[in-house]
Amino acid sequence: TGTGxxxxxxxxxxxREALALMGI
Structure with missing residues (x-):
């Protein structure tokens, strides 16, 4: 059980993707 x-x-x-989209 490694769902967490x-x-x-x-x-x-x-x-990380959000930060990349923001251009950071």
Whole structure:
């Protein structure tokens, strides 16, 4: 059961994508 880890990873990836879109 590594759903929590996967969820955290997905959230981090989404945040990274958002930062990239902002041009940071």
């Amino acid at each position: 880890k996967s969820k955290k990873l997905a959230e981090q990836e989404a945040a």
